[in-house]
Amino acid sequence: MATLACLESALSSLRITNKPAASLPRITLRNASHQAQGRANKAKQGPGKRLGAKKTGGEYVIPGNIIFKQRGTLWFAGDNCFMGRDHTIHAGVPGYVRYYRDPARHPTRKFIGIVFQKDQSLPQPTHAARRRHLGLLAYQMPEPVVEAEIEEPLGSGLTSYQPPSAPRQPTTINLKPTTNNPQGLQLTLRPGYQYRQSNYEIGRSAERKEAAAQAKGKTTRAYNDYKPGDRFAAWRKSALRIARNNERKAMGRGNKGAKAKK
Amino acid sequence: MALDRSAGRLARCIKCTRHDRILPIRTFTTSAASRLEVQETQTSSDAPPPPATADAPKPKLRDPNTVSTRAAEQQLIQHQRITPVGSRRRRAAIASTSNIPFSELPYQCFQEARALLQADRKEKLEVIRAQRERIERLKAKDVAPQDEAHKEKRLVDMRRKLEEQKILADINDPVVKRKFEDGEGDLTKPIYRLLADRQWRSYRRTLLLQRITQMNVVPDVLPAIDSVISTTLSFAGKRVQHGDFVDSLMSEQAPIMQIQPYDKGKRLYTVVVVNPDVPNVEKDAFDYRCHFLASNIEISPIDTRVHLGRLSEESQVILPWLPAYGQKGAPYQRMSIFVLEQPKSDDPSSGSSHQTLDVAAVKETGRYTQRHGFNLRSFVDKHLLKPVGVDLFRTQWDEGTAAVMQRAGIIGWDVEFKRKRVEPLPYRRMDSVRYR
Numbered sequence: 001m002a003t004l005a006c007l008e009s010a011l012s013s014l015r016i017t018n019k020p021a022a023s024l025p026r027i028t029l030r031n032a033s034h035q036a037q038g039r040a041n042k043a044k045q046g047p048g049k050r051l052g053a054k055k056t057g058g059e060y061v062i063p064g065n066i067i068f069k070q071r072g073t074l075w076f077a078g079d080n081c082f083m084g085r086d087h088t089i090h091a092g093v094p095g096y097v098r099y100y101r102d103p104a105r106h107p108t109r110k111f112i113g114i115v116f117q118k119d120q121s122l123p124q125p126t127h128a129a130r131r132r133h134l135g136l137l138a139y140q141m142p143e144p145v146v147e148a149e150i151e152e153p154l155g156s157g158l159t160s161y162q163p164p165s166a167p168r169q170p171t172t173i174n175l176k177p178t179t180n181n182p183q184g185l186q187l188t189l190r191p192g193y194q195y196r197q198s199n200y201e202i203g204r205s206a207e208r209k210e211a212a213a214q215a216k217g218k219t220t221r222a223y224n225d226y227k228p229g230d231r232f233a234a235w236r237k238s239a240l241r242i243a244r245n246n247e248r249k250a251m252g253r254g255n256k257g258a259k260a261k262k
Numbered sequence: 263m264a265l266d267r268s269a270g271r272l273a274r275c276i277k278c279t280r281h282d283r284i285l286p287i288r289t290f291t292t293s294a295a296s297r298l299e300v301q302e303t304q305t306s307s308d309a310p311p312p313p314a315t316a317d318a319p320k321p322k323l324r325d326p327n328t329v330s331t332r333a334a335e336q337q338l339i340q341h342q343r344i345t346p347v348g349s350r351r352r353r354a355a356i357a358s359t360s361n362i363p364f365s366e367l368p369y370q371c372f373q374e375a376r377a378l379l380q381a382d383r384k385e386k387l388e389v390i391r392a393q394r395e396r397i398e399r400l401k402a403k404d405v406a407p408q409d410e411a412h413k414e415k416r417l418v419d420m421r422r423k424l425e426e427q428k429i430l431a432d433i434n435d436p437v438v439k440r441k442f443e444d445g446e447g448d449l450t451k452p453i454y455r456l457l458a459d460r461q462w463r464s465y466r467r468t469l470l471l472q473r474i475t476q477m478n479v480v481p482d483v484l485p486a487i488d489s490v491i492s493t494t495l496s497f498a499g500k501r502v503q504h505g506d507f508v509d510s511l512m513s514e515q516a517p518i519m520q521i522q523p524y525d526k527g528k529r530l531y532t533v534v535v536v537n538p539d540v541p542n543v544e545k546d547a548f549d550y551r552c553h554f555l556a557s558n559i560e561i562s563p564i565d566t567r568v569h570l571g572r573l574s575e576e577s578q579v580i581l582p583w584l585p586a587y588g589q590k591g592a593p594y595q596r597m598s599i600f601v602l603e604q605p606k607s608d609d610p611s612s613g614s615s616h617q618t619l620d621v622a623a624v625k626e627t628g629r630y631t632q633r634h635g636f637n638l639r640s641f642v643d644k645h646l647l648k649p650v651g652v653d654l655f656r657t658q659w660d661e662g663t664a665a666v667m668q669r670a671g672i673i674g675w676d677v678e679f680k681r682k683r684v685e686p687l688p689y690r691r692m693d694s695v696r697y698r
Contacts, residue, residue, distance in 0.1 A: 060687070062684045062685070062686065063684060065687070094684050126481075127481055127486055128481065128485070129481060129482050129483075129538075130478060130482055131547075132547060132548055133546060134541050134543065134545075135682050136541060136591060136679040136680060137543060137679065137680055137681075137682050138541075138543050138677050138678070138679055139678050139679075140676060140677065140678075141590070141676045141678045228333070
């Protein structure tokens with residue numbers, strides 16, 4: 001009987017039955033509409049972007065005028081022109097547009113530049129002083145910037161350099177020594193109308209307190225025998241710190257509990 | 263918790279040494295003297311250590327010749343105020359070995375290589391000796407007048423070959439290399455000059471030329487320049503990098519320049535400071551102005567320092583120092599400094615090898631004594647000068663410029679430049695429908 005059962009189980013996998021077979025593959029689904037619904041040819045069929053030259057060679061332009069709209073850099077910004085974030089070439093100065101090549105600047109690039117007079121051409125001659133445009137007018141300043149104190153110059157001594165602006169006269173507040181600040185605090189008037197210690201004083205306060213404590217033969221450090229790289233000592237140090245913090249919290253909680261009960 | 267996190271950061275800040283001490287600048291010929299001086303003064307004036315308790319750790323005294331870890335170096339700098347000597351690798355090697363001189367290190371391959379190099383050096387010295395003799399023989403030889411030029415050319419070539427052999431004799435010497443790197447090289451010797459020139463060209467010259475080209479100093483002031491001389495500039499005791507903005511109060515007094523040539527001999531230079539960015543409203547363009555012009559400045563590879571405010575008024579200075587200034591609203595002014603080599607003197611009987619520029623004659627002629635509209639190209643061509651060095655600093659309007667201009671007697675301290683309004687182009691107005 002047992003052998004028959006074994007045989008039965010062995011043959012059962014080979015038998016063609018009406019049971020649904022787990023090993024038959026799942027039939028894939030196919031949609032009726034075609035993949036051409038996606039992005040195959042649509043990119044070429046959008047509205048035109050009106051690229052190309054907006055100002056031809058020789059036209060008079062003013063700063064900001066668009067000269068050429070392009071995708072990428074077919075043309076580069078040459079003299080007195082600049083390129084916007086989408087590679088549009090703009091005019092930088094008032095003048096006349098020139099389209100040119102400058103092999104000294106780049107062997108194959110094409111440039112768009114601006115000249116100031118109609119008879120000028122680009123590229124500028126090599127090693128010549130550049131043609132430049134000022135574009136400014138001179139005005140009398142309404143109030144003199146500096147009161148005419150004709151002081152003595154700094155003199156020949158090079159070490160007697162003073163910073164340009166006169167130092168502000170600081171207002172200071174001295175606080176009395178407390179348990180947290182045994183040497184007392186000195187607060188000065190800072191920008192923003194705050195009275196506070198300067199950042200470097202805050203940064204150095206721990207060092208100063210430790211130095212003051214050591215001068216008295218004590219220390220503010222909880223764990224003093226720490227050496228960098230000694231992980232066991234670091235663990236002992238942090239365990240000590242955590243224990244102290246927990247103790248402090250427990251004390252605080254006890255007080256609060258007492259108050260709440262009242 | 264937050265307190266402990268910030269305590270860590272404070273601890274790191276306390277270790278920071280940037281504000282405690284300024285590193286001494288190492289020049290080519292300075293030895294370790296400055297370091298020793300610092301060591302002596304500091305050891306004498308050290309504050310007594312805090313009272314020794316069980317808690318306070320005592321800082322260990324470190325030797326500047328043997329510190330090799332970053333932490334040890336920091337401790338040396340912070341507590342003892344001494345900078346470590348030489349490179350870290352060298353210090354580690356010294357720390358790990360006994361005090362054997364470099365040439366006696368007991369490595370067979372090293373000693374074999376040393377022997378080979380010494381044999382090669384002997385050969386080169388022999389070649390040098392033979393070449394010197396050949397030069398002497400040729401100089402003593404009488405030639406026909408039509409062959410004089412050929413003889414001179416041969417002498418020039420032979421001297422050039424001699425210089426090459428001198429370099430080749432020393433270039434493989436590790437002691438020479440170490441001395442140069444420690445700043446103890448003697449620039450009267452050709453090998454150290456070559457090493458210094460190579461070091462300058464490897465980075466700082468490239469940087470200088472990049473700045474000069476990008477700031478367009480070269481096509482604007484002079485057509486081209488091949489920089490063979492390195493310059494450093496300092497105003498009011500502070501070093502100025504190429505192209506830096508300099509405060510108007512700092513540039514009120516003439517600067518100090520270090521002009522370092524890399525070929526031998528003393529020669530005479532002319533220093534010019536030209537500003538090519540002077541605004542000219544009538545022309546709607548820019549003019550040139552000369553802020554300083556002086557000639558006959560004697561410079562050699564070991565004598566490089568020149569204070570532009572302390573030159574001789576009669577024989578050297580043509581135009582004294584005018585403070586650099588940029589008027590309000592004008593773009594930044596590029597102050598370009600050119601070092602021009604004066605031509606070699608034709609007659610060998612004169613004292614120096616280079617011609618003196620006749621400063622009195624230049625002042626009398628008057629063409630180059632006008633600051634405004636100074637044409638450096640014309641000056642260089644007229645006096646046959648050769649541009650060999652260039653430097654640059656920039657200036658703009660700041661709080662002290664007006665006072666500087668008043669003290670120097672310059673008109674225009676109360677002038678402000680504002681942008682000219684550009685007339686918009688006339689556009690044809692379309693239908694109102696288009697502007698919805």
